[in-house]
Amino acid sequence: MENTQKPNIPEVFLKPYDPSQHETNIYKLWEESGYFNPDNLPGERDETFTIVMPPPNANGSLHAGHGLVITLEDTMIRFERMRGKKALWIPGADHAGFETQVVYEKKLQKEGRSRFQMESDDLYKEIMDFTLSNKSFMEGQIRELGASCDWSRSLFTLDDSVIKTVHATFAQLEKDELLYRGARIVNWCPKHQTSLSNLEVNYDERTEPFYYFQYGPFIIGTSRPETKFGDKYVVMHPDDKRYDDYQHGQTIELEWINGPITATIIKDEAGDPEMGSGAMTITPWHSGVDFDISKRHDLDYEQIIDWRGKLLPIAEEFEGMNIKEARAKIVEKLDKKGLLVKVDEKYDHSVPCCYKCNREIEPQIREQWFVKMRPLADKAIEAVDAGEVKFVTNRDERVFRDWMSKIEDWNISRQIVWGIPIPAKVCSECGHGQVDLDNKITTCEKCSGKMEQDPDTFDTWFSSGQWPLATTGYPDSDDFKEYYPTSVMETGKDIIFFWVSRMIMLGLYRTGKAPFKKVYLNGMVRDKKGLKMSKSKGNVISPSEIQERFGTDALRMGLLVNNAPGSDMNLDPDKVNAYKKFANKVWNITRFSLDSLSDFDYTDSLNENDKENIAEKLNPAVKEITDHMTKDRFDIASEKLYQFVWDYFASELIEESKPLLDSEDASVKASRQALLAEYLTTSLKMLHPFMPFVTETIWQELPEELKDDDILMIAKWPTVK
């Protein structure tokens, strides 16, 4: 502190770099500069560079994965801003429908309450309060990560303008006959009392008993005897010779669970002769495949299991029983009746489960809104074919194409309150549904029955699928004209289907243009041991914890260096610590340089020797690092930068400069001073997108002569000289 030998450098450099002392002030400096908003950026900026931030779920705090997303996008934005583009990064927050409702339900449960005992308006209001308070907390965290996004354009997924966009798309889909309401098999979660999209279902590997029963003259197999009450069709392949004596449509009398029934023979290609006896009975209400068969032959179907997972009156003595409990009892009864042929105890299959609570999904028939995906998907594939949308990794493109090629219709109705209400009426008589944006329809156009408001809300992803439209103010705003299509969509690879592909489809559908030109999908951030972070495992590494220990810049580098696009990474605090040391290294490089420049007059130019150094060392480094960045290889760019700054600038250049700075020859000394100045400013600029806080902190301390702008954030990216 009282180092009287160093009067010529700012005092702050006499101590190691302490991130906690500077970060808040530096962020404030940036935010107050107004430069997060591209409208305020200086100079002629013809080219735009836009990223729409994946809006984090406003139902908790940020995890390391968010840290990676924010860091990558901020690095891209800062790089392009320094390169003179009109850089816009639009932040937002997601109400995250079902996700948030599940989080809130857990909270209610702890308090001994339940959403099923609440008025939906009250529930909605409570979740809104909860979400908004989380939202502001979360926005604070995004700031702490250094995000240079334009807060003035921030949007929440339940804002009126968003809802308006979503409603308009819904209506347009109806007009274009891409929307229908139909009774179809949906994935029903008996705990959460809502249907789920196919993507929200996980498959659990299980080994369970498999039962064979005598069904009249046939032997049928099943792992779910509790669904079999209503089975009155027996299906076999038309070419199966064993059943040549039976004709399609023929009926037979047989003894079944609760007495004699009449069964009908159905010949259908879905019957697999290789499987068991080749004959099966079907339960159309509770199985997708069976439902398809029954549709083909116009068969009856009846609900066996209610919405809570209990047996209906058709089960007679088993009515009201939970299906798990009923299974054993039904088998027992059939055994007593001599209809149990055999049991295969070890049957391996996978069972659909709710991705949130892991309870078994009960397929049910329900009237829902569906979007026809095939035409939308074809357009999306065309856009990728035409190079209108590019994926940073080939693998992601293949995964995308694969899914798009076999896409199924999308159930967008959810039976939860926390979401955007579906602007439609449903007939209380015939179930006919009609889109009604203006809330005017009262009578059914089909049966003249009374039309009532559809109580359902949209699947969150239906609205987030339109996020690039909503954030840019489609269709009329100036932002839409200027910034759509956006430059890059950067997000986690786990939501390529949920989100990325739907944005492409819906963006193309509404505007004719894909919403972004490039897709950068980052891998997952795992813990040190490579395990997925989850609250239940207790291995969640919170970004703020790491930031407190090592500083934000160190966290950012730890997330970026050597983390190739799309590959998962394990976040090791030791790695982050290495970059904390690096930040201090940069700090001390500055200390040395400023000390060496204390008597420099900033007019002297380089001698031949030092010009040669620029050509041979500095220029190639600038070129190499810039090239990697333009190719989205921030993992390599940051690594090279680290090596350039530490191994060359600090270890070699500074060391070899020491004797030259002491040279008797004033011109040798002055040239070396000019060279150091060049290296210092160039290094700070290149480091800035990766380590914005320490570099800006330093920049603010530099003499005016060294700077081409007061704020490093908008200084010019170095070019080869």
Added chain:
RNA sequence: GCGCGAUUAGCUCAGUUGGUAGAGCAGCUCGUUUACACCGAGAAGGUCGGGAGUUCAAAUCUCUCAUCGCGCACCA
């Protein structure tokens, strides 16, 4: 069942169009009162999962096997 990815130094990972391997961390040896111990110098450490093939040359291309992870589909 179909597909995708991974397998490189003790650990975590890079390695762009094929030219006999790199970084960080950890560990080892030595060193330090003026940029920095959040440091410096040095050494050590890998038959690039196994096998086969193409090639003058393979971590890199082809095939195959193994282990792990993921996605999709099916599940009578």
